[in-house]
Amino acid sequence: MEADGKRHIIHGSRTDEFTIWNIADIHWMSRACAEGKVKEDIQRIADDPYSFWMGGGDYCEFIGHTDRRFDPDSVAPWVSVKDLGNLGKAGMEAIRDMFRPIRHKCLGLIIGNHEKQYELKKEHDGLHGWLCAELEVRNLEYCALFDLAFSRRGKVKNPKLVQGAPSKINGGGSMVFRIFGHHGAGYAQTPGGKLNKLIQFMQSFEADIYFAGHVHDRVGRREPTIGANAACDKLEAHERLGIISGSYLKTYAQGVTTYGEQRGYRPVSLGASWVRIKPHTRAMAAEV
Template sequence: MVKKDKIRGIDLIRFLSTPKTLQEISAEFGRPESEMEAYLEKRGKLRSYNLFVHRNDSQKLIYVYDKEKRNELIIKPRVWTYRKHEELPYLWISFPNNLNFKKIILAPISDAHYGSLAHISKKFDDYLNWIARSNNVFGFLVGDEVENCHADSPPGAIFEQMMRPKDQIISFRKKLAPLAHKILFGVPGNHEGRGTKKTDIDPLYFGICEPLGIPYFDEPVFVDILWKTYVFTMYCRHGSGNAQTKGGKINKALQALDFQEHIMFNIMGHVHDPMLDDTPRICRERNFDEDGNLESFRLVHKKQYTIICPSFLSYFGSYGARMGFSPPNTNITTCEIYPNGKYHATS
């Protein structure tokens, strides 16, 4: 037995990367078994490695170090804060006034259908990378993010997936984690609703948004974005319906304007056909002085942008092509807000 001058932790970790008996450990480090046993008892953890003591088939004690399993989801700190209403789907998002961007771009992430055979992975990855690397770009989830087909889905749908639903959720969460601090909120689509209806488990909430700390609503959400003392308003829902014409799709999206006050951005997904409509609303405007006295009043036309989000599904090889639906365009639609209170939408 050759005694080593000093036992280094790294040497012990390397030697015990596979299970060893006390006899083997004693021979390796040149110390009596009793001494090595006492030594190991004091070193249940070395660096980020934990010591496990088990027994082999001969009932001899065996020792092995294994690297501590840490949470792989490391979420970067946000530059924005949020406040949710306790009972209603109402969200405030506040950007600090010292955030001196020329504009902030709000980019919808809708209808990714991650896990589908028709999912356009390169386009989707490029889009996420653009959000992640652009300081002034922030995303929000509009639903149908995972394909999530199961036995009760439309006939044959389970064969249109490249992976099982649980693997879709895990993989999508890992993909979104590096930019989770830039995702403002999420709402579900009908593909997430499949899980909710059958199991009372919403995969977008439990599998993605909750672990990543993304504010989540299980219904359409009313959003106020606060920046440079201005309030920018948004209404966001996944949408519904089976409209196939351009007019039918935009009319479905415009329905949300019927039951609420002026909103700057009316967002919908679901129909996989990006569109942009600018429907103004006539609003009363009153101006008061510092003492609360009325100075002027007038009627103004305020812009309202209705945005239908694009999907990340290819046309050929998808159910849309087989059904003979018209191919959608592939434009990206975004919302833009400016430090002077102006706002715009692009497609």
């Protein structure tokens, strides 16, 4: 697990509202990957100056020809035989090129179980680290906590992400949100089972916002708590917000028999989930 410090988003107005995306479970190179939806969401982030994002892992399918799960019919038609001979390099280069236009908006990249298992089985340690270095973004490993500070400054037209402490210029102060990110875990197929893992994260780690993935569903959860002020003479309510991000891997796709179809899994809602934040009021809302 990583305690990964603080990032600042420098912005200009107390009325600003931000969207923090969790792009996870893309499974690029799979024939069942909703490639158009991936590109659409990346373009939305690129076009919106108030959108920022983190990566939630499982960016590539990474099931090669020596893997017992390998099915040639499930490989994207554009993947060459040469690519299969060097799957890690081909996959990560494709993801690097895909994320490059929005790397300046990235809060960090989590590694998923597909990348992790490929690194272990192929003795290719550092593949995820290479991707982070190429994009010049933070490596969050499998699980991380970090602070996201929204720092208001007077003459800022478009928000800007700054790693570490920003330069000291006059402004309206900062509002800090602690974020917990995990690729996700478990094999639950029911809505309640998937939600239980998110609740477990929210009960185990101290944060304001929780991002998870892995179970290929879009779920949001609020956890209210009651406390008191510093003098303990007034009750205060606090809320934590958690989301499970959706997948870009179709359970059922035309012309291919997927692993999910063979297992009888439910169809999934495609695309990312995100959180909307109004820093000045600390208002948070999940978009699933």
